[in-house]
Amino acid sequence: MADDRKVKDAPVAGGTKKAGVLNRFDNPWLNWKFLAGTGILGILFFLIFLGYQLWDTNLALSARAPLNLPPLGFENWRGQTGIPEHPLGTENSGRDMLALWIVGTPRTIFVGVIAATVGMLAGIVLGFMAGFLGGVFDDVIRLAVDIAITIPSLLVLIVIQAVLGRVDLVTMALLISLFSWATPTRYIRAQVLSMRESGYVQMARLSGVPARDIMFKEIMPNLLPYLSASYIGNMQGAIISAVGLEVLGFGPQRIPSLGVAIFFSIEAGALFRNMWWWWGIPTVTLTVVFIALLLINLGLDEIANPRLRKAS
Secondary structure (H helix, E strand, O other): OHHHHHHHEEEEOOEEEEOOOOOOOOOOOOOHHHHHHHHHHHHHHHHHHHHHHHOOHHHHOOOOOOOOOOOOOOEOOOOOEOOOOOOOOEOOOOOEHHHHHHHHHHHHHHHHHHHHHHHHHHHHHHHHHHHHHOHHHHHHHHHHHHHHHHOOHHHHHHHHHHHHOOOOHHHHHHHHHOOOOHHHHHHHHHHHHHHOOOHHHHHHHHOOOOHHHHHHHHHHHHHHHHHHHHHHHHHHHHHHHHHHHHHOOOOOOOOOOHHHHHHHHHHOOOOOOOOHHHHHHHHHHHHHHHHHHHHHHHHHHHHHOHHHHHHO
């Protein structure tokens, strides 16, 4: 019985730790920032899913609703009040803002996912080659990274899209990914350089394990939290680039998205006409998305770095 009590109430620094009770340091994935960020995104996608099931998304097209109606419970400059049929109001082309939110939010995030995925895949391959293989591979890749980072990506994207004309979401995402591989490549290279001299890597080399297997079966699993954090940061940058292009009038303007909604609100003078819901709803949505991604990024940083966990 005495031994059982010792197991159940094992003394630890700062008090007694109950056996079987986990805290944040027992399982690094139980991180409040990571859980809060994923929870916010989960709620957002759940609301979008409900919207697709319960709302007519065709109202996101022009001339499908009355013009310039305010949200429910508010009044516009003409004295019109919001109606239940359009709870978030409408804009001056007859688009329903709720339908526009339901359709536009996932499309904006979709661009970020594609651009970040392509950029990260390129960054992983190039970063591992530069950090593990070294030599000529490292010299060439480092030179390419240094050149790519110094290029003003938004300016180049504006020029490219001006030449191409109107593009679809996938094309815009792929164009953004042309500039989203350099930063992950640099950081992944640094991580691989620090890990290639580890004991388990040296043992794998002595055992005759191919370099490809060492890179992607031995080193890469240990970098997954770090790679995930880098991916989320890449997604943030891609969404900012996509929204920036759309707000400036470049991109698929016939496809509803949050950036396109802000562009049309600026073009129609919504700020001066006190149509705050037109630009405010997309802006608030983007803010929520960025806050969620930031929390996930900070949480993944702490998961990957025990020193950050102890400091928080």
